[in-house]
Amino acid sequence: MTDTEEPGWATAKTLAEALPYIQHYDRETVVIKYGGHAMGEEEVARKFAADAVLLKMLGLHPVVVHGGGPQISAMLDRAGVKSTFIDGLRVTDEATMEVAEMVLSGAINKELANWITLAGAEADVRGVGLSGKDGRLITVTKATRTRTDPGSKLEEVIDLGFVGEPSKIDPQLITNLIFADHDYIPVVAPIGVAENGQTYNINADTVAGALAGALNAKRMLLLTDVAGVLDEKGELIRQMTLAEARGAIAAGVARGGMIPKLETAIAAVESGVEAVVILDGRRPHAMLVELFTEHGSGTLIRA
Numbered sequence: 001m002t003d004t005e006e007p008g009w010a011t012a013k014t015l016a017e018a019l020p021y022i023q024h025y026d027r028e029t030v031v032i033k034y035g036g037h038a039m040g041e042e043e044v045a046r047k048f049a050a051d052a053v054l055l056k057m058l059g060l061h062p063v064v065v066h067g068g069g070p071q072i073s074a075m076l077d078r079a080g081v082k083s084t085f086i087d088g089l090r091v092t093d094e095a096t097m098e099v100a101e102m103v104l105s106g107a108i109n110k111e112l113a114n115w116i117t118l119a120g121a122e123a124d125v126r127g128v129g130l131s132g133k134d135g136r137l138i139t140v141t142k143a144t145r146t147r148t149d150p151g152s153k154l155e156e157v158i159d160l161g162f163v164g165e166p167s168k169i170d171p172q173l174i175t176n177l178i179f180a181d182h183d184y185i186p187v188v189a190p191i192g193v194a195e196n197g198q199t200y201n202i203n204a205d206t207v208a209g210a211l212a213g214a215l216n217a218k219r220m221l222l223l224t225d226v227a228g229v230l231d232e233k234g235e236l237i238r239q240m241t242l243a244e245a246r247g248a249i250a251a252g253v254a255r256g257g258m259i260p261k262l263e264t265a266i267a268a269v270e271s272g273v274e275a276v277v278i279l280d281g282r283r284p285h286a287m288l289v290e291l292f293t294e295h296g297s298g299t300l301i302r303a
Helices: 007-024 042-057 069-079 094-117 172-180 204-214 242-250 260-268 286-292
Strands: 027-032 060-067 085-086 089-091 126-131 138-143 145-148 153-159 163-170 185-188 191-193 199-200 219-224 237-242 277-282 301-302
Touching: 027 042, 042 060, 042 094, 042 185, 042 286, 060 094, 060 172, 060 204, 069 094, 069 191, 089 219, 094 126, 094 185, 094 191, 094 199, 126 172, 153 286, 163 237, 163 277, 172 185, 172 219, 204 219, 204 260, 219 260, 219 286, 237 242, 242 301, 260 277, 260 301
Parallel strands: 027 060, 027 219, 060 185, 126 185, 138 191, 219 277, 237 301
Antiparallel strands: 085 089, 138 163, 145 153, 191 199, 277 301
């Protein structure tokens, strides 16, 4: 029997090989966007929480931003609130905003923070649930969208209701948590507030990108429901420059929901984030494979 076949030796070899990567990320901030349908699967969510705790124990500073679109839709159905869509975008009226905040800042945010606390109980690592309304974390302006009127062919403005775009990020609260004497992992719901006090829903990818830039994060990980960016043959693209990412959008290689993810990645890198990775959050330990092995996981976008 060889060393690698004996119990424990393979694990020790893996840990030893991870050392250069652990040192690379030591005391660096990593912003993680956790979303997609995997959020509704408790076992996957618990494994994600445990991996986030492991990142903290290895010397990284993870900051989690979560989505919750499917859960909002389910609660709207249960509450009998009918959604209006314009060009595939949900109009967030007052009733929808109330449900969205309840689901995002309440049920999802606190559950995920609690799973992190449970996973880190032995070392006393604690998840702290926040939204952009806490400590003036995220100030927003009302989002605007345009579309071409099929009849007149003129551009017209679409009113999406209480949907916002981050206009200012004040990272002081997050910074205080991640550099505290105690081990905290901030968990941020994508809810912000305008200067006049009005609450707005925000796209979670956009929040993660804006927060990563404000925190000067080493990495931003966009965990989603796909392996990453696929080429024309359906094969995974391992790395892309900003120019290549823009080209993939322009050429139609990136389609549907991948377009805003690439746009978010481009904006994050331009704001100072070293690199953004789009990867499959449904696969257990995808973050660990990406950060601590030479193989990586998903598509890495950098300057």
